[in-house]
Amino acid sequence: MAIEQKYIDLINAEIDGEISAADQALLDQAIAENAEAQALRDDLAGLCADLGSGELLSPPGGLRGPALRRMPAARLPVREQIRGITQVLGNLFSIPAIRYGLSFAAGIVITFTLLDSNHLSRQAFDDVTSLVGTMSDIDSAGAVTSNDDMLLTLNELAGTVNLSTAGPLMILDFDLTSSLPIEIVATFDDRDIWFNGFAQLESAGTTVSTATGQVTVRMQGERRQRRYAVYLHKSGQNAATVHLRFVAAGETLHEGNLHFGKK
């Protein structure tokens, strides 16, 4: 008798000590009726006992000394650092030539800011793979919130796609394995969404191109896990939908939507 995935998950949760009383009762009943489930539980429990049985290794004796020596000799408190910077700036601004020079430089910066990416990134690019790593600083965008995800369990393509947001960024996080070259077409009808960047981990060979309202990612099919993320900029907080279509050799394998905000 095969074991349902639900019970496999419960066996793992039990081993990790993260199972509720109700689920525990459910699992106990399933195990009493299914010898295969019992064998799996014993098997996993044995493996986990082996994993937890080893003692932690002691770090080598010389580890701490060099680490401490490499640290900056004195770490100024943040408040003092700010006071120091303020003092230096104050001294600089007291010199008229520097004051006028900095004002001029500030004018140039403001001019360029007015011509910022809000305008430029609406342009379409045929191949933007080389823009890897050019997206906005995600750390400054704020906390990342997961909004929706899609699970793929096809023979040719398996894994997950997750849509999360961080401030004005929408992040499409692909974690996929495919046996065929796959083209993933992401379309969005919201005119306030545009392509902002692309990042890949262990996914050399994946390419990305954009057009208005559309980003296309092409991944090779080598049965290896591919991880990459497409960053979209979204102004405003209104709900949005990204339509994903997975195409292999001209045929659509799967399509579906990921939602942000109320559907």
Next chain:
Amino acid sequence: MSKPDDTNLVQRSRTGDRQAFEALLIRYEKPVYNAAYRMLNNADDARDVTQTVFLKAYEHLDDFNPKFRFFSWVYRIALNEFVNCLNKRPRGEELARESETETGGPEDAMEQELRSRQIQSALMKIQPDYRGVIVLKHFLDFSYAEMANILDIPEKKVKSRLYTGRQLLKEALQHRRHT
């Protein structure tokens, strides 16, 4: 007298108190070193990475959010360093390094030692993503929620990665027994 808690030590380290940071280093060098060793399978790399992790932690202490556990934050830094270290290695080197530790010796007579080596060897055969969750759970004893926070992925994905990781580890161990 009770030991100062992490938040207190971080606070003092932020004001330049190196002794406070040394206390944090003493407290967490062992788990970080062990995680590094399990991920990288090389004692020298594990030592270097552990040193780099604490150096970076010291430099970026102002970014630490006391809402979270200090060790979770340190482990996030460690995770990036593990990936950097693995990426610098030529392809296939992980297995070569692993085989160095397999040479038989008198100490291998101890069953537990042998089992530990077999597990380490099998760990190196699975992808770093899966290896990472197994190390977090079984060697560092993190909960699902803490792992989700460290890895910046939903809890659901943590569970699925951990369950698949165990399955892959079990297969790798079985494969070893048959070869």
